[in-house]
Amino acid sequence: MERVAVIGVGQTKYEKGKKQNFSEMVYEVTTKALKDAEITTREIDNIVSVSSDFWDGRTISCMAIQDAAGAFGKDTSTVEGDGTFGALYGMMRILSGSFGVTLVVAHHKGSESSMSGITNTAFDPLVERKLGIDAISSAALQARRYMTATGVTERQCALVSVKNHGNAMRNPLAQLPMEITVEDVMNSEVLASPLKKLDCSPVTDGACALVLAAEREAKKLSTNKKRVWLMGVGHCSDAYRLGDRDLADTRALEEASESAYEMAGVGPEEIDLAEVYDAFSYMELMWLEGLGLCEEGMSGEYMERGYFNMGGEIPINPSGGRLSSNPVQVAGLSEMAECVLQLRGKAGKRQVKGAKIALAHGINGMCGQSHCVFILGR
Amino acid sequence: MPFGTGENSSIEKQSEVRELGDWKDEVEEIVFPGKISVPYSWTVGSTLSKWYAQIRDDAEIWANKCAECGMVFVPPKIKCINCYRDMNEWVKLPGTGTVETFTVVSYYEPKIHPRKPPFVYAVIKMDGADTGLVHFIGGVKPEKVKVGMRVEPVFEKERQGNILDIRHFRPIA
Ligand SMILES: [Zn+2]
DSSP: OOOOOEEEEEEEEOBBBBBSSSHHHHHHHHHHHHHHOOGGGGGGOOOEOOHHHHHTTTTTHHTTTTTTTTTTSEEEEEOOOOHHHHHHHHHHHHHHOOHHHHHHHHEGGGGGGGGHHHHHHTTTTGGGGGGGGHHHHHHHHHHHHHHHHOOOOOOHHHHHHHHHHHHHTTTTTOOOOOOHHHHHHHHHHHEEETTGGBBBOOOEEEEEEEEEHHHHHHHSSTTTTTTEEEEEEEEOOOOOOGSSSSSTOHHHHHHHHHHHHHHHHOOHHHHHHHEOOOSHHHHHHHHHHTTTTSSEEEEEEEHTTTTSSSSSSSSTTTTTTHHHHHTTTHHHHHHHHHHHHHHHTTOGGGGOOOOOOEEEEESSTTTSSSEEEEEOOO | OOOOOOGGGHHHSSSOOOOOOTTHHHOOOOOOOOOOOOOOOOOOOOHHHHHHHHHHHOOOOOEEEOOTTTEESSSOSSSOOTTOOOOOOOEEESSSSEEEEEEEEEEOOOTTTTSSSEEEEEEETTTTTTSSSEEEOOSSOGGGTTTTEEEEEEEEOOOOGGGGGEEEEEEEE
């Protein structure tokens, strides 16, 4: 099968209360990604945009940013979900043989609306929505279920927040770089037990764009220094209703990651760094097990041993993760951008030395209903 | 192939063109407040309509069972999520269950929360079913709620045919 490469990346700074509107953010990252790829809109054949109508407060929100994405007069299509699924769709379009160089661009402005109100509408209006459940309260149900099933402690989860906010200190794009302690996390305001404020990701604005190209075009347009290959991808979904799942079970992620490893022809032991979807601190520990990056129920202990720290066995979320900046939908795409920078050796002060293979993991739906896993390599 | 041709750009020659390099630093950013309020009427469908009617009229919680894999679902399913088979076997549940996980919510979002914090959500593994029901735990101090706690439903006196006809689940004395 032909390979697909990332030949350009562009990101905004991730922050709350951005002055730019949706289009201005998309202009910024599209321009940056094209400049990074050293191409112009003329070389872009088609565009995949990623956004959510509810977050944007307008229907067909993808259409409104098409000028900004350089899609005027071109083929364009949309994914409403995490950015990893947008990259997956872009990759599939290229592999179909019908599309050339593809721009994947995601935008999000969490600070313009209500996180609680919007995530509540993700629940079934016929059943759970009336209870008022939202992203934080449903995650709290999953957090306790995971802790009960595995014995992982709140303090071990707090370590994830300490590590990721600390990593963000070395990422100029991150929203919340902070030197904090486990005590700070444990003493932060309880939102929905066992989740405290510092176990939860912030409300963030930002955008990210990737330029994807098939092997032949990638080699023509870009240099070896810039190119990063999408070696493997896998995706899988679990049941919609929370009660139909065991919330501590990571079966969908196991399926997704196994197919990604198989396609890439590598195993979890070969991963040099990973960007894992830590919308909440416990999620990083849970997903690390589902990704096969540590044995089941052991991630808390590994975290204590510094296994996932910068300089540890496998640095997890060197960017600072979603705990430090969480532009929903954009998040997974920004993880891939971070992997690209790391694999190019251009991640600045947070560079994982000698990184050759990286993993990016996105989720869609409440409590990680579906997962998309990418393996990227030089 | 660009769509626009820039034919009108000659207008610039007649009008005043000013180069404002730093205008973005000085501009006053304007924000429009807005609100979207759209009425909907969501059709509940035959499976959940039957379920809600039984809660409303008889204060009974029913589930349905897959004839192929035997899995019992509450809320009931249109089709089994494992076998993709129609679900025609209905089972009356005792209504009791066990708290599988819970959270005490301390923040308040008046637009979505039907009650004031602190309140407790739980996934209740229902006796006689293989799935959990998400609902409130009440009739007990939030700090007393535990995983594994046995609970039973408390129904509202006036019932409308929706999930809030069950006021909450309370510990079995
Ligand atoms: Zn079945």
